Amino acid sequence: MIDRRFMKKHRWDFGSSIMVFPSLFYSEAFQSLKTKTSVMVLLRVLQKTGWDSKDKTYRDKTISFSHAEALALGISRSAFMRSIRELVEKGFIVVEYQGGQVGNGRDYSRYRYCEDWRLFGTALFKPRTKTPCAYTGAFDKYNQKRSKKTLVIRDSRTESSTTSETSEKELTGYRA
8 A cells, every 4th residue: 555645745646657668568578577566666667767758768867666665566576676686687777876885874766767678588688687785783882772771670470589689880881
């Protein structure tokens, strides 16, 4: 289910049309898309790319498509990643910049529509693969710091001779 309110809040709600020309629709690459989600993601990419009515082609521009935007469209994270991978492999999009877990984890990927799908199924087609996202380990360091500050709670139901002997000196430094 599409969350229109969330999409408008982030200015993701576009009123632009989605142009699907017959050569795209009847192509072997389009017909071989495995899921409805892949078709939805491709249509959203086409909508964000925009149609140049003068040249009768899609504009050549880099777009962002975040996981949050996919969730607002009713697409789960895993389904979104599978769809992006499939669209890259079949020549519909190119990853211009691979985001990932950098810094505070808010680095997002950027994509560009390409027409390599026209060669899909021929000897001239050169398949691409999507590279894995960047991983810096920033969240591991954060979680490691958090796990060192384990909270010890004294409870009358769980108190034993060993927990009652624990001195207040040992418990300092731990916050609730």
